Amino acid sequence: MAELPQLHSDDTRERLLAAGLALFGRHGYDGVTTRMLAAAARVNQSAIPYHFGGKEGVYRAVAEFIAAEMGPRIQSLTREAEQRLQDPATDPGELLVQVVRDLAAASFVPGHPLAWFIFLTREQFHPTPAFDVLYERFTRPGHTLVSRLLARVTGQPEESPENLLLAHALIGAMVAFGSARTTLQRRLGWSESDYEPAQLQAMLAVIEQHCRATVAGLRRQA
The missing domain is CATH 1.10.357.10 (Tetracycline Repressor, domain 2)
Structure with a gap:
């Protein structure tokens, strides 16, 4: 699988916030995985713990x-x-x-x-x-x-x-x-x-x- 392009830090956070808002609203906290968040935001999964400490931090x-x-x-x-x-x-x-x-x-x-x-x-x-x-x-x-x-x-x-x-x-x-x-x-x-x-x-x-x-x-x- 090809690596996603590197994004600026602020852009990465904004994408993850937007993805979290949409996904958590639709599926609830327990229904969302970090893989889903990363895919929706089009960022590497490692960006979630880096920027937010984990899924709970995004929420x-x-x-x-x-x-x-x-x-x-x-x-x-x-x-x-x-x-x-x-x-x-x-x-x-x-x-x-x-x-x-x-x-x-x-x-x-x-x-x-x-x-x-x-x-x-x-x-x-x-x-x-x-x-x-x-x-x-x-x-x-x-x-x-x-x-x-x-x-x-x-x-x-x-x-x-x-x-x-x-x-x-x-x-x-x-x-x-x-x-x-x-x-x-x-x-x-x-x-x-x-x-x-x-x-x-x-x-x-x-x-x-x-x-x-x-x-x-x-x-x-x-």
Whole structure:
């Protein structure tokens, strides 16, 4: 078998990360071998222990990559929301609607492939040590931001079970556009691939509408 061409170090890592994201999402951690990773990335198998220490290192690096992409976006939204809440004129309900829409927009921007959602969904059902990376740097900060704003709307304690469940419901409505996209695409007759820009805008409008209706209902109950 002919030797694969030598690649630059960064190129090798990027290829292995891309291969890991696709393969781990499709087959799970146990269903992927280092041989499969090397073949998909078109690199020598020895590159895996050299760059990542082994298959587990590739898996964790995929989680860190997703967290590094999404974490700063959520941090930016959190800082902006906290600054706006310092203004007495800020409507926390309206701010919540905008934050949920912005979170959805950050999650569905072009370049975030279906493999992201498959990988994240697998970690929800079968958490590995990589889940801690995603939770601390990505999912918990987003969940905390939504629950904090919800508490301003409902008057409930931010960390109360009722408030956290409400926050989870709001986030879940948004996540469904990623984790259950095939059902939606078939119902609407859309191609089963990445969402197109016009489709994304339609989804964001519905997510905003749903959140706004939820806020209005909560205010009536308060």
